[in-house]
Every structure is written in C-alpha cells, then in structure tokens.
Amino acid sequence: MTQLDLTEDTAEKTPKLGRKRDHTRDVDILDAALEVLAETGYDGMTIDMVASRAKAGKGTVYRRWASKGELVIEAVACMKKGDFDLSRLPNTGTLRGDFIAMIKPRSMEEADKKLKIMAGLASMLSRDPELADAANAAIVEPRVSMDRILLRRAIDRGEISADCDIETISHLTASMVAYRTLIQRKVIDREFLVSLIDNVLLPAVGLARATHPLM
Amino acid sequence: MTQLDLTEDTAEKTPKLGRKRDHTRDVDILDAALEVLAETGYDGMTIDMVASRAKAGKGTVYRRWASKGELVIEAVACMKKGDFDLSRLPNTGTLRGDFIAMIKPRSMEEADKKLKIMAGLASMLSRDPELADAANAAIVEPRVSMDRILLRRAIDRGEISADCDIETISHLTASMVAYRTLIQRKVIDREFLVSLIDNVLLPAVGLARATHPLM
DNA sequence: TATATACGATACTATTGAGTTCCGGATCTA
DNA sequence: TAGATCCGGAACTCAATAGTATCGTATATA
Numbered sequence: 001m002t003q004l005d006l007t008e009d010t011a012e013k014t015p016k017l018g019r020k021r022d023h024t025r026d027v028d029i030l031d032a033a034l035e036v037l038a039e040t041g042y043d044g045m046t047i048d049m050v051a052s053r054a055k056a057g058k059g060t061v062y063r064r065w066a067s068k069g070e071l072v073i074e075a076v077a078c079m080k081k082g083d084f085d086l087s088r089l090p091n092t093g094t095l096r097g098d099f100i101a102m103i104k105p106r107s108m109e110e111a112d113k114k115l116k117i118m119a120g121l122a123s124m125l126s127r128d129p130e131l132a133d134a135a136n137a138a139i140v141e142p143r144v145s146m147d148r149i150l151l152r153r154a155i156d157r158g159e160i161s162a163d164c165d166i167e168t169i170s171h172l173t174a175s176m177v178a179y180r181t182l183i184q185r186k187v188i189d190r191e192f193l194v195s196l197i198d199n200v201l202l203p204a205v206g207l208a209r210a211t212h213p214l215m
Numbered sequence: 216m217t218q219l220d221l222t223e224d225t226a227e228k229t230p231k232l233g234r235k236r237d238h239t240r241d242v243d244i245l246d247a248a249l250e251v252l253a254e255t256g257y258d259g260m261t262i263d264m265v266a267s268r269a270k271a272g273k274g275t276v277y278r279r280w281a282s283k284g285e286l287v288i289e290a291v292a293c294m295k296k297g298d299f300d301l302s303r304l305p306n307t308g309t310l311r312g313d314f315i316a317m318i319k320p321r322s323m324e325e326a327d328k329k330l331k332i333m334a335g336l337a338s339m340l341s342r343d344p345e346l347a348d349a350a351n352a353a354i355v356e357p358r359v360s361m362d363r364i365l366l367r368r369a370i371d372r373g374e375i376s377a378d379c380d381i382e383t384i385s386h387l388t389a390s391m392v393a394y395r396t397l398i399q400r401k402v403i404d405r406e407f408l409v410s411l412i413d414n415v416l417l418p419a420v421g422l423a424r425a426t427h428p429l430m
Numbered sequence: 431t432a433t434a435t436a437c438g439a440t441a442c443t444a445t446t447g448a449g450t451t452c453c454g455g456a457t458c459t460a
Numbered sequence: 461t462a463g464a465t466c467c468g469g470a471a472c473t474c475a476a477t478a479g480t481a482t483c484g485t486a487t488a489t490a
Contacts, residue, residue, distance in 0.1 A: 017459065018459070019456080019459080020457090020459080021466070025467085041338040041341070051469095055468080056467085057469055058450090058469085059450080059451080059469085060467065062448095062449065062450080118398075119337065119340065119341045123336075124256075126334045126397075126400070127259075129400070132400055164414075171394065171399075172391075176386070176387070179390035179394065180390075183355055200383055203418060206418060232434045232488095234437080234486080234487050235489085236436065271438070272439055274439090275438075277479065278437095282479085436485105436488095437484105437485080438485085438486100440483085441482080441483100442480080443478105443479085444478090444480100445477085446476085447475095449475105450473075452470090452471085453471100456467070457467085459462100459463095459465100460463090
C-alpha cells in the first residue's frame with residue numbers, strides 16, 4: 001500500500017502466464033451475499049458467512065472487492081438481471097385486468113425475496129446514499145416503472161383521465177407492499193393485493209370501486 | 216448470577232438508608248438513546264454514546280437496563296408520550312379540511328424525527344418482533360389511528376360512502392410518507408402532502424379530485 | 431453528622447468481525 | 461510439461477464494543 005507501485009493499481013491485471021481468474025466465482029459470491037443479506041441484514045452479515053456460503057475462501061472475496069460495502073453495493077446493483085423485461089408486461093385491455101395479471105406466484109415470491117433484502121439494507125439507506133440509490137434502482141424502481149407504464153397506457157386508450165397523478169400513483173403499490181412487509185410485518189397475499197387494486201388504486205384514478213370479486 | 220441470591224432478584228430494591236435512585240437520569244438516558252438511535256441507527260449506536268450524551272456513566276445505564284436491546288425497546292415504547300391526544304384532532308366539517316389541517320410544521324418536524332428513528336430501527340424489525348411491535352405502536356399506529364378517525368367521521372356525516380375500505384386507506388398516508396423518506400429519501404413538504412391528499416386519498420374515497428389548490 | 435448508596439469516570443475483559451497473509455494444491459496457458 | 465497464478469482454507473492482526481468492576485465523590489436519609 002505504501003510501497004512504490006509502478007504497476008497499474010486500479011486497472012484489471014491481465015497476466016500472460018498462469019491460471020486465469022474464474023469469473024464463475026464472482027456470481028457465486030454475489031448470490032451468496034444477497035442470500036446472507038436477506039437473512040441477517042447488512043450489519044449481521046459477515047464476509048465469512050458469504051465466503052463459506054459460496055464455498056469460497058475469504059481471500060477470494062477480497063481479491064475482487066476492496067471492502068464489505070463495495071461487495072454489497074455490487075451485489076445489489078447486479079440484482080436487476082432477469083426481471084423487468086417490458087416485453088411480457090400484461091396487456092389485457094383494461095387497467096384492472098393488467099394489474100390483476102401482475103399478481104403471479106412467481107413474481108410475488110421474487111418480490112418477497114427482494115423485500116427481505118431491502119429490509120436488511122434499511123438501516124444503511126440513510127447512511128450510504130450510493131447504496132440507497134443502488135437499492136432503489138434494483139428493487140423498487142423496476143416495479144414502479146411497470147405500474148407507470150400500465151397507467152400511461154390506460155390514459156392513452158382513454159380509460160382514465162389524463163389529469164391523474166400518475167407519478168404518485170405509480171408508487172402506490174410499491175409503497176403499500178413495502179409498508180405492510182417491513183413495518184406491519186404482515187404477509188402479502190393475493191387477497192391483499194386485489195383489495196388494494198379495487199379499493200384504493202382504481203378508485204384513485206377515477207374508476208368506480210368493484211364489488212370485491214376475487215377474480 | 217450463579218451464586219445463591221436470597222434477595223429479590225427482579226423486584227425493585229427499596230433501600231432503607233442512603234441515597235435514592237435519581238429518576239431524572241432515566242428520562243435523560245432514554246432521550247439520549249432516541250437521539251443516538253435517530254443519528255446512527257441501532258447497530259451503530261453504542262452504550263458509550265448514549266451515556267456520554269446523557270452525561271451519565273456506563274454503569275448508570277446498566278444499573279437500569281440489562282442490555283442494549285432492553286434499553287432501546289423501553290426508549291421506543293416510552294416515546295408516545297405527548298402526541299396522540301385525540302382531543303385536539305381537527306374537526307373542520309370536511310374530510311379535505313381535516314386532512315389539510317393535520318399538516319402543521321410542528322407535527323411534520325416531529326414526524327421527521329420519528330421517521331429517522333424508524334429508519335435506524337429498520338434492520339432490527341425483522342429480527343426482533345418485540346421491538347417491531349413497540350416501534351409500530353409508538354411511531355406509526357398513532358398517526359394511522361388519527362386518519363382512521365377522520366375517515367370514520369366522514370362516513371358518519373355522510374360525506375363519503377360507507378363501503379370505503381377505511382382499514383387500508385387509513386394506512387395510506389403513513390405508508391407513502393415512510394416510503395418517500397426511507398426508500399426514496401426525498402423530503403416531505405407541504406406540497407407533497409397536499410398533492411397526496413388531493414390526488415390519491417380523496418379520489419380513493421370517491422371525492423372528486425380538486426384542481427390543486429395549495430390551500 | 432454518620433452511613434449507605436447512587437453517581438460519573440475510567441480501566442478492564444471477552445468477543446466479534448474486518449481485512450491480511452500464508453500455505454499446499456489445483457488449473458490454465460505457453 | 462513447466463511455471464505463473466488462482467483457488468479454498470486457516471491462522472493471524474487490529475480495532476471496536478458489550479458488559480463488568482472499581483474508585484473517589486456527591487447526596488439524601490436517619
């Protein structure tokens with residue numbers, strides 16, 4: 001650290017000889033970090049836990065990330081892979097149909113895992129802005145963007161008024177789901193989500209409240 | 216701990232002679248704990264910080280609470296003093312008037328402090344149910360109860376439909392405020408709150424959206 | 431005034447965990 | 461095949477902190 005270092009310090013080393021770096025380990029370690037994060041939270045998480053979960057040595061972790069903080073930021077930032085493919089966003093012709101179609105066991109399970117990660121990150125959000133931005137971009141913004149698109153399409157087809165406060169209402173589901181999980185610690189089931197759509201979200205955009213059909 | 220102890224162990228000692236315990240220190244220490252909690256979060260908070268903030272010795276803290284966890288739980292639980300006096304709940308005659316009247320610099324400042332405490336507690340909520348319940352009862356439930364009463368009164372006077380999902384909608388403001396602070400890290404100002412009332416809450420209970428009057 | 435006790439301050443112990451270093455062995459490249 | 465480099469594992473250092481013990485002092489009660 002203090003000694004004279006003529007080699008590139010921050011750049012990636014590209015050795016001419018010997019074994020290459022195993023990039024498989026990167027994703028194993030990042031996945032392990034997310035698992036431990038969801039289970040124990042940022043402060044409860046140790047590098048030893050992550051390493052042993054990934055069947056890796058501690059040195060292998062520190063060869064890739066300079067600190068625990070950087071590891072967590074990259075793990076969170078790299079999380080958005082897979083989801084958020086706008087291509088298969090529901091398009092049923094009605095706003096209610098679209099929102100109901102978003103309720104799938106697959107996506108609810110995934111959302112639950114993400115909320116556990118968010119809970120583990122929560123205490124750091126106010127202390128580390130970079131981490132907070134990464135968490136927001138990876139966990140809540142994708143879902144909010146989907147809702148925003150569904151609402152905008154409803155305006156475009158004339159189903160709801162163009163005066164609606166799309167910007168706020170697109171955060172409504174994410175907000176209520178996060179609140180119910182993190183603060184109320186109640187389960188998010190289909191009944192809650194349908195009730196949220198029919199009794200709050202649709203009325204808020206001017207669509208009459210339905211008579212509580214569960215499907 | 217392991218030795219034979221014939222005195223009452225859990226009961227309060229009432230010495231016949233000497234100096235009495237200074238109950239002023241209790242509230243000083245609890246207040247200091249809340250301050251440190253808001254500033255550094257549960258995991259970042261140390262007993263030394265709390266003690267020195269309260270100008271107390273560490274021993275004085277541990278003479279009253281067996282552990283850091285118990286201190287925090289009591290500090291949070293004892294927080295609800297002062298607020299939540301239903302007597303001076305607004306009663307303007309309209310639901311919108313009541314909700315707008317709830318927006319006061321005094322209460323917003325207090326809510327901000329409580330949200331900072333909630334943020335500091337966040338990572339513990341999923342790990343310690345007792346603490347989670349205390350935080351819920353002291354921080355969010357008082358506000359939710361107020362909104363619930365305002366909504367119920369609006370039903371009673373026939374201003375809004377009795378079919379409204381009061382139970383969910385009474386959590387709407389608390390939910391959106393917590394989300395905006397903890398996750399989005401944006402400020403809660405009067406404009407946001409008025410917009411939330413006019414563009415989401417009132418439409419959700421069937422009242423037509425107003426034309427954005429800031430007062 | 432005498433005494434028992436609470437007080438602030440500080441030193442102490444024990445534990446935990448971040449980050450480093452080193453080892454023998456595995457593996458890829460020249 | 462040979463050597464450079466990565467690997468998992470484990471031992472290590474160092475700093476922080478929960479909780480305990482002690483000391484001299486302040487203070488309320490008898």
